[in-house]
Amino acid sequence: MxxxxxxxxxxxxxxxxxxxxxxxxxxxxxxxxxxxxxxxxxxxxxxxxxxxxxxxxxxxxxxxxxxxxxxxxxxxxxxxxxxxxxxxxxxxxxxxxxxxxxxxxxxxTVSAKNSFTGSYTPDNGKTVGVGMPVSFNFDKVITNKKDVQSHITVTSSSGQKVVGHWFGAQRLDFRPEDYWKAGSKVTMKINLDGVKGGNGITGVQSKTVTFTIGRSQVSTVDMNTQTMTVKRDGKTIKSLPISGGSPDHPTYNGQMVISEKLVQTRMNGSTVGFDNPKDSYDIPDVPHAMRLSASGTFLHGNYWSSPSVFGRTGTSHGCVGLRDNKGGGGDTPAKWFFDQSLIGDVVVVKNSHEQTVKPDNGLNGWNLSWSDWQSGT
Structure with a gap:
C-alpha cells in the first residue's frame, strides 16, 4: 500500500x-x-x-x-x-x-497452514569445514521451485560461483564447484517473505546469515590399508589406523561431510535396519561420534574391539572406527581426531566394496558432478 x-x-x-x-x-x-x-x-x-x-x-x-x-x-x-x-x-x-x-x-498475517518455512544449516556466526553446503529443508512441498530458489542467494568472499540443487520437493542445497576456500566468508540472504511456494503456501522468512570457512581439512580413508590420512591445508598431519566396515557390511565409498559431532551417543542396530540377532547391537556409550550420513554412517571411537584390529581388519556394520577408551578419556586416536574436526570437514572413503553414498544421504552432494549439480536448479 x-x-x-x-x-x-x-x-x-x-x-x-x-x-x-x-x-x-x-x-x-x-x-x-x-x-x-x-x-x-x-x-x-x-x-x-x-x-x-x-x-x-x-x-x-x-x-x-x-x-x-x-x-x-x-x-x-x-x-x-x-x-x-x-x-x-x-x-x-x-x-x-x-x-x-x-x-x-x-x-x-498468513496462517501456519498457508505458509512455509525452511530450517537450514549452517547457522549464523558458525565456523565450518570446507565441505559444508548450505542446506534448506522446507516444512511444505515446494512446487514453485524456481521462484523460491531465486529468493535465496548464497555468495562467498572467495568469488566462487555458488549454485543451488533440489533434492525432491522439500530440500534445497547450495555449494560451489569445488570445496569452499579456507578462510572465506559466506553470506546467505533469505528473502522468502511473501514468496509463493505453490499450492496456496506463502513464505514468511527474511534473514541474512553469515558463516566462516575454517582451515581446510580433508581426510581419506583407504579400506585396503585400513588407514585414514588426515590432510590440513593440503599437508598430511597424521595417519591413523582404523577399522571400517566388515566384508558383510562394507562402508560407503565417496565424499562425506561431518554433519554432527557427539561426545557420546547410543548406537542401536535396530534403528538402522539391523534387526537380525546375528547383526544386532546396542552400545549405549559410543564415544567421539561424528555423523557422515543420514542413514547412520559415523566415524567414531571404538573401545570394545581388540586394539589389534585397527589398521588390519574391518569389523563394523559400515562405520569407521578409531581406537578409543570407554568413557572417551585418555589420549587416543579417536579423541585426537574428534578434537581436530569441524562440522563441515570432509572424509573421503575409497577402495570399499560398497556403492558410493547417495548425494542426498547426509550433506554429501559433492558426489554429484558439477554438471549434474547445476542441472538440478
Whole structure:
C-alpha cells in the first residue's frame, strides 16, 4: 500500500490515491485488508520523516516493538510478526514545514497452514569445514521451485560461483564447484517473505546469515590399508589406523561431510535396519561420534574391539572406527581426531566394496558432478 496522505493531520483511507501540498508519501509493505500478509511488515516515507509508528495486535491490544531509522525514512518491527494474527498499523509523518500525514492499515498475517518455512544449516556466526553446503529443508512441498530458489542467494568472499540443487520437493542445497576456500566468508540472504511456494503456501522468512570457512581439512580413508590420512591445508598431519566396515557390511565409498559431532551417543542396530540377532547391537556409550550420513554412517571411537584390529581388519556394520577408551578419556586416536574436526570437514572413503553414498544421504552432494549439480536448479 503506497498512499499520499493529506496534510494537516488528515488520514488517507485504503481506497484513496491523493496528492497534497505536503507531498508526504507513506508506504506500508502490505495492503489494507490483506489476509495473507508476510511477517516482516515495514513502513517507508518520502517527502517527510516518520514521527511515530504503532503496530498493535487487534485481539489483545499488545504493541509490537519496532524502530524508526535514524533518518526517519523507514520503520521495521524488531522481530517477525506472529502467523495467523490480525494487526492494526498507524504511521505518522511530518515534512520540513511541519505539515503532517497519517496512514493506517488493518491486516492479518498468513496462517501456519498457508505458509512455509525452511530450517537450514549452517547457522549464523558458525565456523565450518570446507565441505559444508548450505542446506534448506522446507516444512511444505515446494512446487514453485524456481521462484523460491531465486529468493535465496548464497555468495562467498572467495568469488566462487555458488549454485543451488533440489533434492525432491522439500530440500534445497547450495555449494560451489569445488570445496569452499579456507578462510572465506559466506553470506546467505533469505528473502522468502511473501514468496509463493505453490499450492496456496506463502513464505514468511527474511534473514541474512553469515558463516566462516575454517582451515581446510580433508581426510581419506583407504579400506585396503585400513588407514585414514588426515590432510590440513593440503599437508598430511597424521595417519591413523582404523577399522571400517566388515566384508558383510562394507562402508560407503565417496565424499562425506561431518554433519554432527557427539561426545557420546547410543548406537542401536535396530534403528538402522539391523534387526537380525546375528547383526544386532546396542552400545549405549559410543564415544567421539561424528555423523557422515543420514542413514547412520559415523566415524567414531571404538573401545570394545581388540586394539589389534585397527589398521588390519574391518569389523563394523559400515562405520569407521578409531581406537578409543570407554568413557572417551585418555589420549587416543579417536579423541585426537574428534578434537581436530569441524562440522563441515570432509572424509573421503575409497577402495570399499560398497556403492558410493547417495548425494542426498547426509550433506554429501559433492558426489554429484558439477554438471549434474547445476542441472538440478
Amino acid at each position: 503506497a498512499l499520499s496522505a493529506c496534510g494537516g493531520g488528515a488520514v488517507a483511507s485504503g481506497a484513496d490515491r491523493v496528492k497534497d501540498a505536503s507531498g508526504i508519501r507513506i508506504e506500508v509493505s502490505v495492503r489494507d485488508g490483506a489476509t495473507d500478509a508476510g511477517l516482516n511488515t515495514g513502513v517507508r516515507v518520502t517527502g517527510g520523516k516518520l514521527t511515530d509508528v504503532r503496530l498493535i495486535q487487534a485481539d489483545d491490544g499488545a504493541t509490537v516493538k519496532g524502530a524508526i531509522a535514524a533518518d526517519g525514512s523507514s520503520w521495521r518491527p524488531s522481530d517477525q510478526l506472529a502467523r495467523g494474527t490480525k494487526y492494526k498499523l498507524v504511521a505518522n509523518a511530518k515534512d520540513d514545514k511541519g505539515r503532517s500525514a497519517t496512514e493506517q492499515a488493518m491486516f492479518t
